Amino acid sequence: xxxxxxxxxxxxxxxxxxxxxxxxxxxxxxxxxxxxxxxxxxxxxxxxxxxxxxxxxxxxxxxxxxxxxxxxxxxxxxxxxxxxxxxxxxxxxxxxxxxxxxxxxxxxxxxxxxxxxxxxxxxxxxxxxxxxxxxxxxxxxxxxxxxx
Numbered sequence: 001x002x003x004x005x006x007x008x009x010x011x012x013x014x015x016x017x018x019x020x021x022x023x024x025x026x027x028x029x030x031x032x033x034x035x036x037x038x039x040x041x042x043x044x045x046x047x048x049x050x051x052x053x054x055x056x057x058x059x060x061x062x063x064x065x066x067x068x069x070x071x072x073x074x075x076x077x078x079x080x081x082x083x084x085x086x087x088x089x090x091x092x093x094x095x096x097x098x099x100x101x102x103x104x105x106x107x108x109x110x111x112x113x114x115x116x117x118x119x120x121x122x123x124x125x126x127x128x129x130x131x132x133x134x135x136x137x138x139x140x141x142x143x144x145x146x147x148x
Contacts, residue, residue: 008031011027054089090133096142
């Protein structure tokens with residue numbers, strides 16, 4: 001069992017004792033997904049692989065927030081709490097300036113010109129090297145301002 005999965009289970013038990021239904025529900029969902037993936041793989045997942053499940057849930061929650069009607073502040077507030085909880089399990093996130101510098105460094109290091117056709121290799125390298133510290137949507141948006 002991975003380190004993150006152990007922490008999630010411990011926090012889930014705490015949420016149960018405190019009758020925190022939101023935290024319990026969110027953590028139970030992520031725990032189930034990670035445990036199933038471990039069972040299917042037949043071994044303990046690496047921390048980066050475990051983080052991918054948290055990132056996936058964050059992405060889905062962000063998409064849900066966008067689809068919530070304006071007059072449903074209660075649902076938006078609950079989704080924001082869910083995001084905050086999930087984000088607390090991720091490592092420190094890279095700032096946009098840091099991502100910009102990383103992109104510039106990769107372009108120089110690999111001798112690539114800032115052209116759209118180089119977007120794929122740069123994206124792959126950033127997302128592999130900084131897994132859990134940023135998301136593809138943010139990197140893609142910043143790349144769009146650099147590449148032409």
